[in-house]
Amino acid sequence: MNPYYELPQDEAGYSFGFLDEYAKREVRRNILKAICIPGYQTPYASREMPMGRGFGTGGLQLTLSLIGRGDTLKVIDQGADDSVNAVNLRHFIELTCPGVDTTERTQDATLIQSRHRFPEMRMTSAQTLVLQVPYPDPLVVVEPSEARRKIMHGEGDYSRLLTKLYEDIVHFDEITISHRYPTRINGHYVLDPSPIPRFDVPKLHQSPALILFGAGREKKIYAVPPYTNAEPLVFEDVPFRTEDFSDAQGRRRSCHRCGATDSFLDEFTNNDGERIYQCSDSDYCHQRLSTQHSAVNEASR
Amino acid sequence: MGYVAIKGGGIAIKGSLEAMEALRTAEGEQGVPLSLSAIENQLRLLTSRIVSEGGLYHPRLAALAIKQMQGDTLEAAFALRAYRSTKPRLLATPVQETNRMRVIRRISSAFKDIPGGQMLGATFDYALRLMRIDLADEAPDIFRGIAAKFMGETPTSALPETFSKVVDALRNEGLLPQDPARAIEPFDITREPLIFPIPRSAILASMARAETGSLLALAYSNMRGYGDVHPTIAELRVGYLPVFLPHPITGEEIEAGEVLITECEVVAMYENSDNKSKPVFTLGYGACFGHNETKAISMAILDRALQKGMKEGPANPSEDPEFVVLHIDGVDSMGFANHYKMPHYVTFQSDMDRLRTTQAKAEQKQGNEK
Numbered sequence A: 001m002n003p004y005y006e007l008p009q010d011e012a013g014y015s016f017g018f019l020d021e022y023a024k025r026e027v028r029r030n031i032l033k034a035i036c037i038p039g040y041q042t043p044y045a046s047r048e049m050p051m052g053r054g055f056g057t058g059g060l061q062l063t064l065s066l067i068g069r070g071d072t073l074k075v076i077d078q079g080a081d082d083s084v085n086a087v088n089l090r091h092f093i094e095l096t097c098p099g100v101d102t103t104e105r106t107q108d109a110t111l112i113q114s115r116h117r118f119p120e121m122r123m124t125s126a127q128t129l130v131l132q133v134p135y136p137d138p139l140v141v142v143e144p145s146e147a148r149r150k151i152m153h154g155e156g157d158y159s160r161l162l163t164k165l166y167e168d169i170v171h172f173d174e175i176t177i178s179h180r181y182p183t184r185i186n187g188h189y190v191l192d193p194s195p196i197p198r199f200d201v202p203k204l205h206q207s208p209a210l211i212l213f214g215a216g217r218e219k220k221i222y223a224v225p226p227y228t229n230a231e232p233l234v235f236e237d238v239p240f241r242t243e244d245f246s247d248a249q250g251r252r253r254s255c256h257r258c259g260a261t262d263s264f265l266d267e268f269t270n271n272d273g274e275r276i277y278q279c280s281d282s283d284y285c286h287q288r289l290s291t292q293h294s295a296v297n298e299a300s301r
Numbered sequence B: 001m002g003y004v005a006i007k008g009g010g011i012a013i014k015g016s017l018e019a020m021e022a023l024r025t026a027e028g029e030q031g032v033p034l035s036l037s038a039i040e041n042q043l044r045l046l047t048s049r050i051v052s053e054g055g056l057y058h059p060r061l062a063a064l065a066i067k068q069m070q071g072d073t074l075e076a077a078f079a080l081r082a083y084r085s086t087k088p089r090l091l092a093t094p095v096q097e098t099n100r101m102r103v104i105r106r107i108s109s110a111f112k113d114i115p116g117g118q119m120l121g122a123t124f125d126y127a128l129r130l131m132r133i134d135l136a137d138e139a140p141d142i143f144r145g146i147a148a149k150f151m152g153e154t155p156t157s158a159l160p161e162t163f164s165k166v167v168d169a170l171r172n173e174g175l176l177p178q179d180p181a182r183a184i185e186p187f188d189i190t191r192e193p194l195i196f197p198i199p200r201s202a203i204l205a206s207m208a209r210a211e212t213g214s215l216l217a218l219a220y221s222n223m224r225g226y227g228d229v230h231p232t233i234a235e236l237r238v239g240y241l242p243v244f245l246p247h248p249i250t251g252e253e254i255e256a257g258e259v260l261i262t263e264c265e266v267v268a269m270y271e272n273s274d275n276k277s278k279p280v281f282t283l284g285y286g287a288c289f290g291h292n293e294t295k296a297i298s299m300a301i302l303d304r305a306l307q308k309g310m311k312e313g314p315a316n317p318s319e320d321p322e323f324v325v326l327h328i329d330g331v332d333s334m335g336f337a338n339h340y341k342m343p344h345y346v347t348f349q350s351d352m353d354r355l356r357t358t359q360a361k362a363e364q365k366q367g368n369e370k
Helices: A019-037 A055-067 A084-096 A148-152 A159-172 A198-204 A284-300 B009-024 B036-042 B044-054 B059-068 B073-084 B133-137 B138-155 B166-173 B201-207 B210-224 B294-310 B319-326 B332-339 B343-370
Strands: A072-077 A111-117 A127-134 A183-184 A208-214 A221-223 A230-232 A265-269 A275-279 B101-107 B232-246 B253-268 B282-291
Touching: A019 A055, A019 A208, A019 A221, A055 A084, A055 A111, A055 A208, A055 A221, A072 A084, A159 B232, A159 B332, A183 A198, A183 A208, A198 A230, A208 B232, A230 B232, A230 B343, A275 A284, B036 B044, B044 B059, B044 B210, B044 B282, B059 B073, B073 B332, B101 B210, B138 B343, B166 B253, B201 B294, B201 B319, B210 B294, B210 B332, B232 B294, B282 B294
Parallel strands: A072 A111, A111 A127, A127 A208
Antiparallel strands: A183 A230, A208 A221, A265 A275, B101 B232, B232 B253, B253 B282
């Protein structure tokens, strides 16, 4: 060891988007390939990011490779912009991407990075949604070996996955897959839509916005291009069902803040032990509330 | 330092130990010896790991082991384990109630809103892993200033002494099995050999002092596809647990001190129940000395995987109690891996004899065929 070696104190600066230009170009190339083969898991050399693997490093690498000055970014975690992980990722992107705006309003964002949720508000063809993915392969529940899974995907052989669904029906009278519901894209590849609730799965179908999936730890990128068919795996006689938010009387529950009856709801127990429901998409809830307030103000004027 | 013959090895060993000691002090005359207090506090996660893998709650002694073993975690845990052998077992600790824990951090990934609230506490989870070059040459007064400032600004009230357990709430809702099976007499892995099949308490005890990396690797295999636990962390808590022991004369339980522990409870998908009762979630449990979150999570996942393996037969390595429990101990596995460095002259001589004889036979056979 050279005893005169000193840590380079002046090299602490980072380039735009943290990753070097070659890494970003590699990611963009893989994104193009993923778009060309809808639902296909494109392998890529995922880089180490300065946060834990599994905290959204895959989505982050896509976002950092795509974002440029003039873009407006929204980061969601479980529907909320203010949860610790979303705050942390947004802070990191602000730190390493000077000139990029961030927003909480879905309609103002050009790029949305999300964990576990689609925004409630319908996205447009001018927007891109990047989803963070923990497990890219829907076949992993029936086949642990990646080499064998690759062959099954190539042959479009999803029989074992269908058998699993069938066995669920035999055992429980219900398909027990709750989130990350396997979904067939453009008639061939079945993908794992990231752990979004079943509620969000229909939003993949014919989406005007480009949807990208990044799995950093598992080193895969895949995509659902705009206006592409996306069908959850089902049987003819057992239809796909989204989460049920009806109460005992069969009425759709509403958000206790904004009253929405069309949004995905989080369940809480308040201090009195009472169960309450609230929009998981905090931006949607806030926007609805502020429209209601301004309508009330308008009326009272 | 010739290492050829077994005879005369005493001189070689002496020289080797002197060389180790020379490397420990290699900073030279301007070097400052590491203080145990600095290791215990500034390398607190390393110390945590050693008290856990060493199976002895003595942070100061763990710091000494780290210093002596020059940072090798396996060797340091080994030294602490060996020291433990010199101490008698006076009594078996009764079951300690972790809801008495003085919590420094508790989170739930299952629920946004838990009774008492989420407490992020000290964690790297959301820290950016950017090199802080300023720490390379940290001025002592700034270092002390940070500590003083934090203590000065921390409110002393407002926090409850402890928090109720998240799983209790789930249990009350009927989402978890009512009576957690609890062994009346826990298995003491330090005094009894493991004869398979072993009870769950023996598995939990083995995992509590297992090597973190080994546990993580096996738990990770289960998470990635060689298994199907799909855990959700109902609660992960870190804090100081008051230890209650029976008084030697009265037998009444009294507080003997406290230990820093990490505890993790995972909720996993429900199983098909055999007895036609209502399906409920299943639980995995992990707890170990020190602040070792990765270890506690891995342990809880493996506990759940192993319960499945014991019930239905293992379908994956992480569900096989023999496979898991016999391969996770750092001191055991490191000792055996390193024993290959010992002379094997005799057995290898014997191997060569067999190979040469077989080669000769093969040549003879080929010669005959031509």
